[in-house]
Amino acid sequence: MAAIVSPVHFNLEETTGRISPFGTTFGTPCVPENELPESPERGSETSEYSGSEEEEVLVEEETLLKEKKVCDGLSNLGHSATGLEQAYLHLSLPRLSLVDISILCEYVHLQKLELPYNKIKDLSCVSHMPYLVELDASHNELTEFFGFKAPKNLKEVNFSYNHMTEMKDLSAYQSLSKLILDDNYISEIQGLENCNSITCLSLANNRISNISGLNNLPIKKLCLRGNQVQKISNLENLQTLQTLDLSSNKIQSLCGLENHKLLETIDLEDNQIQEINEATHIQELPLLRVLNLLRNPVREQPDYHLSVLFILQRLTVLDLQPVKAEEKVAAVNKYDPPPEVIAAQDHMTHVVYNLRQPQIIYHSTLPSLDAPYPMLALTGPQACGKRELAHRLCREFSNFFAYGACHTTRSPYFGEVDGSDYHFVSEEAFEDMIHMGKFIQTMKYGGHYYGLTRDAIEVVAGEGLACCVHMELEGVRSLKNTCFEPRYILLIPMDKEEYARRLRMRGLYSKSQIEMAVSRVDTYIKMNRDFPGFFDTVIPCDDLQDAYIKLNQLVREYLGLGEQERFENAGATGGDQTYPDSARESPVTDRDRSSPSGVNVSKLAQSTGAKDLFDSANRNYSARIQAALLAPKSPVEQASIQRRQQAAREALQGKSPCAYTRLFKRGPLTAPASLGPRQHLLDPTSYSSMLPSGSNVTHDRSFSPGSPDSSSVESHASSGMSMLSSAGAFSSATSSGNNTPTNGLVIGAEPAVEPLDISGLGHELDSLKDYIHSSNTPDTPRPASQGELLDVKSALSKPTSPGVTRSQTRPGTNTKPVLPPIPSGRKVSEH
Numbered sequence: 001m002a003a004i005v006s007p008v009h010f011n012l013e014e015t016t017g018r019i020s021p022f023g024t025t026f027g028t029p030c031v032p033e034n035e036l037p038e039s040p041e042r043g044s045e046t047s048e049y050s051g052s053e054e055e056e057v058l059v060e061e062e063t064l065l066k067e068k069k070v071c072d073g074l075s076n077l078g079h080s081a082t083g084l085e086q087a088y089l090h091l092s093l094p095r096l097s098l099v100d101i102s103i104l105c106e107y108v109h110l111q112k113l114e115l116p117y118n119k120i121k122d123l124s125c126v127s128h129m130p131y132l133v134e135l136d137a138s139h140n141e142l143t144e145f146f147g148f149k150a151p152k153n154l155k156e157v158n159f160s161y162n163h164m165t166e167m168k169d170l171s172a173y174q175s176l177s178k179l180i181l182d183d184n185y186i187s188e189i190q191g192l193e194n195c196n197s198i199t200c201l202s203l204a205n206n207r208i209s210n211i212s213g214l215n216n217l218p219i220k221k222l223c224l225r226g227n228q229v230q231k232i233s234n235l236e237n238l239q240t241l242q243t244l245d246l247s248s249n250k251i252q253s254l255c256g257l258e259n260h261k262l263l264e265t266i267d268l269e270d271n272q273i274q275e276i277n278e279a280t281h282i283q284e285l286p287l288l289r290v291l292n293l294l295r296n297p298v299r300e301q302p303d304y305h306l307s308v309l310f311i312l313q314r315l316t317v318l319d320l321q322p323v324k325a326e327e328k329v330a331a332v333n334k335y336d337p338p339p340e341v342i343a344a345q346d347h348m349t350h351v352v353y354n355l356r357q358p359q360i361i362y363h364s365t366l367p368s369l370d371a372p373y374p375m376l377a378l379t380g381p382q383a384c385g386k387r388e389l390a391h392r393l394c395r396e397f398s399n400f401f402a403y404g405a406c407h408t409t410r411s412p413y414f415g416e417v418d419g420s421d422y423h424f425v426s427e428e429a430f431e432d433m434i435h436m437g438k439f440i441q442t443m444k445y446g447g448h449y450y451g452l453t454r455d456a457i458e459v460v461a462g463e464g465l466a467c468c469v470h471m472e473l474e475g476v477r478s479l480k481n482t483c484f485e486p487r488y489i490l491l492i493p494m495d496k497e498e499y500a501r502r503l504r505m506r507g508l509y510s511k512s513q514i515e516m517a518v519s520r521v522d523t524y525i526k527m528n529r530d531f532p533g534f535f536d537t538v539i540p541c542d543d544l545q546d547a548y549i550k551l552n553q554l555v556r557e558y559l560g561l562g563e564q565e566r567f568e569n570a571g572a573t574g575g576d577q578t579y580p581d582s583a584r585e586s587p588v589t590d591r592d593r594s595s596p597s598g599v600n601v602s603k604l605a606q607s608t609g610a611k612d613l614f615d616s617a618n619r620n621y622s623a624r625i626q627a628a629l630l631a632p633k634s635p636v637e638q639a640s641i642q643r644r645q646q647a648a649r650e651a652l653q654g655k656s657p658c659a660y661t662r663l664f665k666r667g668p669l670t671a672p673a674s675l676g677p678r679q680h681l682l683d684p685t686s687y688s689s690m691l692p693s694g695s696n697v698t699h700d701r702s703f704s705p706g707s708p709d710s711s712s713v714e715s716h717a718s719s720g721m722s723m724l725s726s727a728g729a730f731s732s733a734t735s736s737g738n739n740t741p742t743n744g745l746v747i748g749a750e751p752a753v754e755p756l757d758i759s760g761l762g763h764e765l766d767s768l769k770d771y772i773h774s775s776n777t778p779d780t781p782r783p784a785s786q787g788e789l790l791d792v793k794s795a796l797s798k799p800t801s802p803g804v805t806r807s808q809t810r811p812g813t814n815t816k817p818v819l820p821p822i823p824s825g826r827k828v829s830e831h
């Protein structure tokens with residue numbers, strides 16, 4: 001002990017090459033044996049520990065530990081545990097082939113003793129080291145388990161690679177926290193019952209077939225790699241377990257690991273696990289992040305990787321590979337796709353199949369992206385009455401709506417009519433239809449398929465009507481991905497008990513079906529709450545009659561039917577016939593005026609809340625941009641507009657001939673008093689004013705209700721302007737208090753003529769001229785037959801029956817909000 005010699009540093013970690021979930025925690029090599037530095041008895045020494053040739057010879061000759069070698073191995077000079085002396089606290093003597101180390105009995109102050117890779121059989125000298133804290137006697141020839149008197153503070157012991165066969169009682173080792181017994185011949189775990197400090201135990205490569213003797217120990221890391229364990233048992237009480245290495249055993253099931261709430265890492269490489277479902281045993285472990293199932297039969301299962309990731313979504317490392325976020329998303333999308341993904345997949349399927357078919361232009365194919373084909377979708381839980389309401393609505397508003405019958409694979413209930421309620425088809429037929437690209441959306445509900453075909457919509461669109469369908473939430477999601485933009489009305493039972501009773505009364509559904517339907521009420525409510533605007537409006541449907549009244553009212557308000565009736569009644573009594581009161585409160589916009597009935601539907605809808613429901617212009621991006629662009633005008637612009645307005649007025653009054661004169665020039669015309677404003681606007685005679693001179697149009701001269709002779713310029717002007725307004729040429733229009741509106745015609749001097757935005761005049765004018773020549777509306781995509789033309793003209797010349805409004809355009813065209821569609825199809829069929 002006289003001289004201070006340089007200590008030999010033996011770094012355990014350097015002996016470990018492989019990164020395992022356990023790393024080097026146990027201080028023993030985790031690499032396969034053939035990669036380990038060999039112990040003397042297993043072969044020659046590696047260069048790391050070999051000294052010079054001279055030393056090797058010396059080692060071979062002398063297995064007796066002498067003071068000189070001890071001096072070489074001492075390090076860490078410091079205070080002794082008693083604090084009274086200076087002493088070397090560490091001794092490291094690896095790979096010296098030592099057999100007799102009895103000299104160490106004198107080194108009582110040692111706190112750390114490292115003797116790996118020797119040939120030691122007797123460790124009794126340790127009995128003289130009361131302050132020893134760490135002991136490494138791995139790779140020796142020890143047969144006796146802890147063959148020394150227990151040092152009071154001994155915390156870490158490594159006896160790996162020895163010849164021990166049996167564990168003995170370690171009650172005396174109260175401080176023991178880490179015990180490494182790898183590569184011995186131990187067949188039973190025992191003697192640890194009182195080791196209340198043990199947190200790390202490794203018994204890799206022993207002969208253990210049953211896990212036992214670990215009850216209630218505070219073990220955090222347990223390694224039983226390379227044993228013969230077949231079943232994970234007796235670990236239930238290891239509640240502090242964080243890392244478990246059971247690799248290279250014969251385990252078939254993960255049963256037994258369910259309750260280890262702190263478990264983070266499980267290594268089960270090279271076992272017999274076959275079923276993916278085994279992962280469910282560890283599904284609930286909240287902290288599990290690392291799982292190794294390499295070299296298990298389960299890896300041969302199809303979709304092994306995604307399946308395991310789906311079951312164990314908290315994993316960050318699977319089979320030694322980091323888990324990517326994309327893989328987790330793919331796993332969830334595959335095995336429990338969120339509704340959006342289901343809808344997207346459904347949509348994708350139908351688009352792809354449809355693209356394989358010859359592409360044609362449908363009636364419901366629209367000339368503009370901004371003008372969706374008008375559809376109404378009633379949605380809500382099963383049997384909430386939406387089908388009945390849809391039928392009633394289509395019956396009552398048969399000039400506007402028709403029912404779009406879906407296809408289903410369920411068999412018809414009593415009284416259901418094929419083709420009317422549904423098209424009832426077999427599953428094979430349904431699948432064939434999918435492959436033929438027939439569907440727009442499909443969904444499976446209650447074990448049956450339901451789907452809306454393009455043809456179902458097309459039949460309705462061909463008649464010039466809006467299509468009314470009903471479907472579940474999933475169908476709505478899918479439909480929202482399509483080019484169709486129906487208005488969605490949610491019909492929701494507010495009283496679940498009453499709803500369940502109604503379902504029972506139907507006598508069609510099983511208990512579980514009823515429970516499912518009732519439980520979906522909350523899904524709809526949640527959807528409506530969490531995604532405002534997902535449904536356009538909500539109607540409680542506890543009482544079907546009440547629900548229908550609301551639905552009816554809503555549709556009427558939108559169609560402007562009620563208002564038109566009122567308006568026409570007002571006309572009969574000589575009231576204000578231009579616009580209803582609500583429309584006069586503020587200037588109307590083109591959009592307002594584009595209501596099919598000529599009444600201010602948008603204003604009306606605004607006051608009733610129906611505007612958002614039906615006004616497709618709300619969704620019209622370009623319209624919104626245009627509105628923004630139109631907003632404020634500079635003084636120069638204002639002045640310019642005023643000049644142009646003035647010029648237009650003068651032209652209309654015949655004061656100054658200009659380009660507008662020809663535009664509004666017409667013979668003395670009269671309009672039948674019975675005509676509503678819309679009819680007047682659409683009166684073919686009024687188009688004559690747009691014709692180039694010389695056009696051969698016969699005018700009805702018995703016009704003007706007030707004065708049969710009032711073929712004044714004003715009336716011409718107003719009729720022309722009204723017509724333009726119908727074409728959207730006005731930026732705003734009002735009838736001021738000074739004017740006397742008559743039959744929808746704004747008659748009067750200047751104030752009657754409101755600012756004219758002539759920017760679109762040329763276009764509208766051309767369009768209207770085209771109409772005259774072609775008998776089509778500008779946005780009618782297909783040429784009208786002669787029959788249709790006559791039909792339209794004769795229809796327009798007739799007074800419209802109350803409640804039925806005609807539209808000049810196809811459903812959903814850009815100049816109309818949404819409804820109603822032209823009735824051309826129906827009219828054609830009637831003739």
Ligand SMILES: Nc1ncnc2c1ncn2[C@@H]1O[C@H](COP(=O)(O)OP(=O)(O)OP(=O)(O)O)[C@@H](O)[C@H]1O
Nearest residue numbers: 382383384385386387406450451452470471472475
């Ligand atoms: N194409 C479709 N897509 C999605 N859901 C659909 C489709 N066709 C029908 N459904 C819905 O499937 C559910 C089951 O249909 P079924 O005809 O069996 O119910 P129902 O008792 O008639 O319901 P309801 O009276 O509410 O229409 C209904 O909620 C129905 O609206």
